[in-house]
Amino acid sequence: MTLAQWSFDLLLAGGLLWLGWQALFEKRRFSAVVHFMAFNLLMALVWVRLSAPDIALAEAAIGAGVTGALLLTALGRLPSGTSSGAHPHRWHPHWRYLAVISACISTAWLIAVVPQLPSPGLAGEIEAVMPATGVDHAVTAVLLNIRALDTLLEVAVMLAAVVLVWSLGPTLRPLPPATILPGLPALSRLLHPLFLLVPTYLLWRGTHAPGGAFPAGAVLGAGGVLMLLADEVGWMQRQHWQRLLRLLLVSGLALFVLVGLGGLLMTGTFLSIPLGVARLLIMAVEIAMALSIALMLMALYLYGEPGQ
Template identity: 70%
Template sequence: MSTFIIGFDLLLGAGLLWLAWQALFHPKPFAAVVHFMAFGLVMALVWVRLEALDIALAEAAIGTGVTGALLLAALGRLPNGATPRLALRPWQRPPVALALGVVLLLGLWLAWVAWQLPRPGLSAEVTAALPESGVRHPVTAVLLNLRALDTMLELAVMLGAVWLVWSLGPELRPYAPATALPGLPALTRLLHPLFLMVPAYLLWRGSHAPGGAFPAGAVLGAGGVLLLLADAVPWMQRPDRQPLLRLLLSTGLVLFLGLALGGLLLTGTFFAIPVAIAALAILVVEVAAALSIALMLMACYLYGEPGR
């Protein structure tokens, strides 16, 4: 490894630490949000350096795009002067040193656990099971076959987050409507084909290379948030469309559960997919999960429960 690459990696690591500190402790809320969004972009570069392009894409779309939009929307809805900075005495300030100590101890513990893992890992076992998984890429095989229960629970957590966000208050309009940003509808029309083609490509790529439902859903959801900003998807807030919205939100989780129960009926083992139908079953679940993930991200941005 060349000196330039080592220096670049060290610069990325130092930049992450500095941006994280600024996002947590900057005295101005808007500047803190901007630093958080910049942190997501630098973190995406770190994932690229680790050759995890699918995670990098999801980080950029969710960590910077969707989450950044949510934070800016929440900040914009605060009344003026709602976040004053109080002059606290030293003993009244948050125990930063204690928090940093806990993080350091947890980091050392995780490093020790990682050191104890078998080397070179479970790659040989995963590779041996690939012919029976229905896909040709080990990451997709692990996510949707070898540890599918964990992936299904991740969808359940996301759906639970939507219910929690909807319970916070009544329906609110997007923070930056199209009338306030006249160029936004044109930008949306320009980027909309990309937000459709890239997720489709990621779904297709997921069977044999890094990709799959989660990065595809992240990119599609980021495009959906842009549509919400441009007020281009009013059906999500119409009371008569709420049954359809709730059905689409839960489709990924329901199909995942159906796949698990189907495996139990056909093979006697929970989540055991017969080899003959594994490829088709995974494709159907991938498409449904990507659509549900995208709509979950958009539904979180709606803030309140639509149509109440």
């Protein structure tokens, strides 16, 4: 490894630890949230360094983009004081010192033991079954064919989160930032074609290279949140669009379950896709999933049920 790479890794790790520290132990909320967003951007760089471009794309759009927007909106709604929860029972100082010391000891133990952890090493097995999956990119193959059940359940978890958030009450108003930003609608209109172009490219790429439903859905969702910020998505609030909105929200999960049941009928195993139609079906599920994920990210951002 060259000196430049070493110094880059050193800077990256140093920045990560410092930003993590600031996000965790900074008393002022706004400062902690901004440090956390910068922490996520550095995480995206770390994923690139660890040759995980799929994760880097998703992290940059979700970790730094959507999570940051969610946190900043929540920040605007909470009081400016330091505590928003119930006042917790204060422990005796001895116990607190004991807890901190035991956490430090377990961290030291983790550092000592991490290099000796056994690696799962399924690379060979995945390589062997790749021709039977219908796609050429290993991450997409695992995501939508070999371990499709995990992905199915993950979409179900996300839908459950939307149901929970919406069940708490109507959309919090006013939605856009408290101060009117004159440049925001123009900027979002300018960026909107890019927010459609990039996910389409990522979806098309997903079958053979890093990309696919998750990064595409994340980028599309981040663009959608920007539109929500600029108050450009009026249809989500209108009464007669509500049924279609709910239909689109469940479309990813519904199509996935249908494909799974189709596999059950054709091959006798739930979610097993015959090779002949695998590429086509995976593409269809990917498109529906990307749209669903993007819409669910926007739905979460509303912090309540629209159309009420």
